[in-house]
Amino acid sequence: MRDRALAEGLCRFLSSMKGKRVAIVTHVGGDADAVGAAYVIKRILEEIVGCAGVSVHVPEELSAQVRAMAGYLKLEIESGAIGDVDAVVLVDIGSLEQAGEYLEEVMGANASVCVVDHHAPPKDGYPKGFMVFASESYRSVCELMVDVAEVMGVKLDRSEAEALFLGIYYDTARLSIADQEVMGKVCELVRLGVNPSRSIQSVEVPMDISERIARLKGAMRMSVYRIGEWLVATSKVSSFQAPVARALLSLGCHVSIVAGEYGDGAAVSMRSQQDFFSKTGINLGRDLAQVVGARLGGYGGGHSTAARAYCRSTPDRAIELCLSLLESLLGGKLSTV
Ligand SMILES: [Mn+2]
The missing domain is CATH 3.90.1640.10 (inorganic pyrophosphatase (n-terminal core))
Structure with a gap:
């Protein structure tokens, strides 16, 4: 027990x-x-x-x-x-x-x-x-x-x-x-x-067509950054941010950040590989989602490798803040791949 x-x-x-x-x-x-x-x-x-x-x-x-x-x-x-x-x-x-x-x-x-x-x-x-x-x-x-x-x-x-x-x-x-x-x-x-x-x-329910489209669009709109040994992917979709973030991880990045408009603000889903968490100690729920949510007038939370935040901002602004937090947490600069 x-x-x-x-x-x-x-x-x-x-x-x-x-x-x-x-x-x-x-x-x-x-x-x-x-x-x-x-x-x-x-x-x-x-x-x-x-x-x-x-x-x-x-x-x-x-x-x-x-x-x-x-x-x-x-x-x-x-x-x-x-x-x-x-x-x-x-x-x-x-x-x-x-x-x-x-x-x-x-x-x-x-x-x-x-x-x-x-x-x-x-x-x-x-x-x-x-x-x-x-x-x-x-x-x-x-x-x-x-x-x-x-x-x-x-x-x-x-x-x-x-x-x-x-x-x-x-x-x-x-x-x-x-x-x-x-x-x-x-x-x-x-x-x-x-x-x-x-x-x-x-x-298990078969994936519905709108989720399939969201995942594929998420992949098409992806930006990929590198910081040291880590690859970070970001993207924007208007719904299904969480499954899209999961799908991007399965393509090979270590961290994925996917945002979309939600109500009068933005929702951001984040995922990371277990390996990223165990080597960096960065907890997405505590270190990213809670901080981004709070700083952008909303709220956030979750687990070490899966988290979500709601922000009173544009999706772009939320992604930007996630990336700059990651830079300071990892102590480096992101470069485009
Ligand atoms: Mn649970």
Whole structure:
């Protein structure tokens, strides 16, 4: 178990919800980790703890994969307001702004708020009174939930095990950044009935044509820079910045920065190779996304090798600032390739 005290703390909080009404809110759009963890928290609250009611909310638009996963798990995702609840559980949230359309309701709610997360905490922390159960030592929230189930003595059924497996699988970039602890947990979930290829196939959705076009346009519009041994690629697309940033990495750069207009500002997605992070120690979430977001009047956050920022600026200005931050972090000058 990675962090027994954390798992026990969360276990105590969940157990205290007997007879109460709880709303679970994921980050904007949701993903396999957020939805998998939300599903298991809901089941524990309803079946073990005995909550009066538990709803699951995904702010803004659901991604195709989230829709597929919710359908596969038969998890109902509420589209309306949170309403009158005793507690709100923010899952895999990263930063408060990621509560999207629910932010105002969460902040104004006459309810206790609990954060269950594995992202770097926001720079200024969470508001006073929030109960925060988070640790960056976990590769996914679903991994934390495996420990919570163990501490609570809950035997996960097959669909709960599948939900946690899928969250772990996708949040570790298909297990490519899994360590022994993660793999041990995956084996445990397999013993509980998960058939990995079946679970994965049931939530893989064929890439839609607009994402294909965005990826190809992203590649056409790419600029490539070199700084020492590192290659940095930037590009602009009006949507799908995150998959485009991932696609550019697979072409061979060490860091990719992809921006596009978003609302009245810009969204920037960043990705880096594991190798870049381990050799430079540059954490994209903390060192780039949080800084760029804050300096350009927005916000940002994420993980060491995957992050996103929202800025009140043009996409070009956001990319420019990312590049100049990288120069100062790496102590060198970027040259065009
Ligand atoms: Mn996650």
